[in-house]
Amino acid sequence: MTPEEVQRYSRQILLKEIGGVGQNALKAARVLIVGAGGLGGPSGLYLAAAGVGKIGIIDDDYVELSNLHRQIQFKTADISASKVDSLGNSLRQLNPHIVTGHHFERLTDENAMSILKDYDVVLDGCDNFQTRFAVNKACLSLSIPLVSGALGRFDGQLSAFKNDGQSTCYRCFVPHEPEGIESCAAVGVLGAMAGMIGSMMALEAMKIITGAGEPLYNKLFLFDGLSANARTINLPRDPSCPACSSANILAR
Numbered sequence: 001m002t003p004e005e006v007q008r009y010s011r012q013i014l015l016k017e018i019g020g021v022g023q024n025a026l027k028a029a030r031v032l033i034v035g036a037g038g039l040g041g042p043s044g045l046y047l048a049a050a051g052v053g054k055i056g057i058i059d060d061d062y063v064e065l066s067n068l069h070r071q072i073q074f075k076t077a078d079i080s081a082s083k084v085d086s087l088g089n090s091l092r093q094l095n096p097h098i099v100t101g102h103h104f105e106r107l108t109d110e111n112a113m114s115i116l117k118d119y120d121v122v123l124d125g126c127d128n129f130q131t132r133f134a135v136n137k138a139c140l141s142l143s144i145p146l147v148s149g150a151l152g153r154f155d156g157q158l159s160a161f162k163n164d165g166q167s168t169c170y171r172c173f174v175p176h177e178p179e180g181i182e183s184c185a186a187v188g189v190l191g192a193m194a195g196m197i198g199s200m201m202a203l204e205a206m207k208i209i210t211g212a213g214e215p216l217y218n219k220l221f222l223f224d225g226l227s228a229n230a231r232t233i234n235l236p237r238d239p240s241c242p243a244c245s246s247a248n249i250l251a252r
């Protein structure tokens with residue numbers, strides 16, 4: 001680390017759980033953010049500020065006026081620009097020591113493996129289950145830890161999946177696409193909720209990278225913004241999971 005980097009990160013290097021070793025681990029880490037929206041923005045900003053060496057972003061969308069109340073990584077002047085490029089620019093302006101990887105496309109079963117293989121941790125804050133299932137499948141195949149966050153109205157949830165073949169995976173939790181789940185565009189969401197869950201996704205990623213504390217493996221964090229009630233429940237592995245059960249791994 002250069003003297004400038006030591007000064008930049010000094011307040012987190014002070015934490016005994018991080019220290020110089022943890023800071024170097026962050027610098028060496030490669031994190032992929034799936035979805036450059038309300039969750040991907042704050043998580044990316046905190047990861048960039050913390051010095052995560054490479055941050056990849058995958059999204060096929062453009063910035064719209066109705067995004068700006070929650071996707072605070074974008075400015076009004078960014079409207080109509082690609083979210084991948086706008087977020088990447090924001091992250092590098094925040095911290096010129098990092099590099100960004102731009103994937104201007106939708107993540108699918110076809111391209112997931114070739115994109116994810118270059119990353120150590122994946123953060124999924126996308127807005128559809130097809131992409132979440134493709135992310136989970138590729139993370140399982142490549143044994144990449146996955147941090148998954150979601151929002152609806154005033155509810156937020158967060159979990160981490162180790163994908164080591166023995167822990168709960170995303171589809172143990174969501175085996176099939178639930179019916180009746182509507183998007184933020186349909187039900188509404190407050191930006192501060194996205195900021196909270198997005199920040200917690202960054203925190204989970206940093207814990208996984210540095211070994212600090214205990215990631216939310218096999219657990220689900222739930223937050224009700226209206227009452228400010230939070231709870232963490234166990235998320236057991238499903239022996240008949242369509243993605244990670246031994247029978248399905250053989251069939252995959």
Ligand SMILES: [Zn+2]
Nearest residue numbers: 169172241244
């Ligand atoms: Zn599973």
